[in-house]
Amino acid sequence: MFETTNTSEKLQMLWKIVVPILVTQVAMYLVTFFDIYMTSRYGTEDLAGVSIGSSFWFPVYIGLAGILMSITPIVAQLMGAKRKKEVKEAVQQGIYLSIILAVLVFIFFFTSIDNLLGFMDLEPAVEKVASEYIFALSFGVVPLFVYNTLRSYIDALGSTRVSMIISLLSAPINVFFNYLLIFGNWGFPELGGAGAGLASAITYWLVLLIAMWIVHTQKPFKDFFIFTNWPRISLARFKEISLIGIPIGISLFAETSIFSAVTLMMSTYGTITIAAHQIAINFTSLLYMLPLSISMGATILVGFEVGAKRFGDAKKYSWLSVGSAISFSFISSAILFFMREPIAELYSSDPAVIELAVQFLIFAALFQLSDAIQAPVQGALRGYKDVNITFIMALISYWVIGLPVGYLLASYTGFGPFGYWIGLIAGLTAGAATLSIRLAAIQKKIAAHS
Numbered sequence: 001m002f003e004t005t006n007t008s009e010k011l012q013m014l015w016k017i018v019v020p021i022l023v024t025q026v027a028m029y030l031v032t033f034f035d036i037y038m039t040s041r042y043g044t045e046d047l048a049g050v051s052i053g054s055s056f057w058f059p060v061y062i063g064l065a066g067i068l069m070s071i072t073p074i075v076a077q078l079m080g081a082k083r084k085k086e087v088k089e090a091v092q093q094g095i096y097l098s099i100i101l102a103v104l105v106f107i108f109f110f111t112s113i114d115n116l117l118g119f120m121d122l123e124p125a126v127e128k129v130a131s132e133y134i135f136a137l138s139f140g141v142v143p144l145f146v147y148n149t150l151r152s153y154i155d156a157l158g159s160t161r162v163s164m165i166i167s168l169l170s171a172p173i174n175v176f177f178n179y180l181l182i183f184g185n186w187g188f189p190e191l192g193g194a195g196a197g198l199a200s201a202i203t204y205w206l207v208l209l210i211a212m213w214i215v216h217t218q219k220p221f222k223d224f225f226i227f228t229n230w231p232r233i234s235l236a237r238f239k240e241i242s243l244i245g246i247p248i249g250i251s252l253f254a255e256t257s258i259f260s261a262v263t264l265m266m267s268t269y270g271t272i273t274i275a276a277h278q279i280a281i282n283f284t285s286l287l288y289m290l291p292l293s294i295s296m297g298a299t300i301l302v303g304f305e306v307g308a309k310r311f312g313d314a315k316k317y318s319w320l321s322v323g324s325a326i327s328f329s330f331i332s333s334a335i336l337f338f339m340r341e342p343i344a345e346l347y348s349s350d351p352a353v354i355e356l357a358v359q360f361l362i363f364a365a366l367f368q369l370s371d372a373i374q375a376p377v378q379g380a381l382r383g384y385k386d387v388n389i390t391f392i393m394a395l396i397s398y399w400v401i402g403l404p405v406g407y408l409l410a411s412y413t414g415f416g417p418f419g420y421w422i423g424l425i426a427g428l429t430a431g432a433a434t435l436s437i438r439l440a441a442i443q444k445k446i447a448a449h450s
Contacts, residue, residue, distance in 0.1 A: 031171065052264070065144075067101065074240070093237035129192060295375040399427075
């Protein structure tokens with residue numbers, strides 16, 4: 001990364017950072033995408049089971065992995081301030097914390113998942129698949145969390161293309177092991193939905209090993225000697241990471257868990273509804289990778305400029321990110337609306353599932369603009385290390401506004417399951433508005449004191 005002097009250079013720098021992040025995000029997301037897609041080709045009950053399992057797994061992973069995302073603004077600001085010697089310790093302590101969090105997640109799922117699933121009114125076959133999927137996937141938690149730390153470090157140095165190359169390998173690896181373990185090809189056991197979880201766990205281990213080799217042997221990463229002279233656990237560094245990371249994690253958890261909560265509430269409508277809803281959520285999440293990638297790029301660039309005390313440039317990067325995401329949101333909406341039937345048919349051959357999924361995809365098209373605003377705004381706020389008010393706003397928008405509105409419409413009007421999607425639109429719109437106001441306020445405050 002380097003200092004830019006005009007809007008054209010800033011746009012070029014933004015997309016130089018964002019495009020590799022986008023490819024990386026899509027590649028990592030494709031692990032879950034292909035779990036859902038390939039399981040859908042195996043059977044509707046397995047698709048519903050993996051959908052329920054993902055609804056438990058994804059928000060927990062995102063929320064805790066969000067804590068490790070604090071490594072990005074920490075390292076970016078250290079690099080911007082030319083305090084390179086402090087980078088190594090920050091990353092090493094991040095790795096320690098990632099292992100601790102991963103072990104806690106594994107213990108939680110190992111001991112609690114059957115009890116949690118027992119509270120839901122699931123068909124026995126669906127409950128069995130969900131439990132086995134999460135159990136198998138849990139064996140990949142440690143490598144996934146450690147990789148997230150290394151990836152945050154790599155991205156913070158501006159080397160997002162390296163993360164892209166690593167993550168591009170994950171999709172074909174996952175598809176290969178899904179092919180073996182879901183369908184029982186080449187003499188491997190036919191595990192159905194559980195095979196998708198095991199395939200993902202194997203993929204996460206292989207991706208971590210690749211990332212470790214690159215960080216240890218390739219420039220500029222090897223110059224920081226991340227894997228040498230390990231210090232003791234530093235509670236002070238844990239505190240720094242946590243003070244920034246926990247609000248990030250809670251914000252991400254609030255945002256992703258509302259989708260999972262809706263999926264779990266859909267279980268009362270039966271297997272067909274769960275499967276159709278998951279198709280819409282799964283494809284929408286794939287499109288969300290673009291605003292999410294712009295968000296992550298904004299964190300890196302804003303953090304770098306804030307560390308260098310170039311606050312005017314940080315502000316310009318913030319709103320260039322938002323404008324870019326909004327522009328692409330119209331394309332996303334068009335894809336979801338005009339191609340909704342082919343999208344549904346891509347996942348399932350069941351006419352009942354396709355018919356319902358097509359209707360859900362119409363609602364998905366409606367919240368693309370709100371997603372496109374709130375994601376990069378959150379990314380910019382993380383670059384400023386302003387995270388505490390942000391997570392409160394996220395909690396209110398999604399859980400005080402979005403979910404209650406959805407529940408009321410689903411339970412007391414004729415909207416039925418579609419009421420939850422209207423609630424999602426309301427929550428995302430509220431989040432986009434309040435977070436934008438917060439970003440403008442932070443920038444105004446900084447301008448007044450600089």
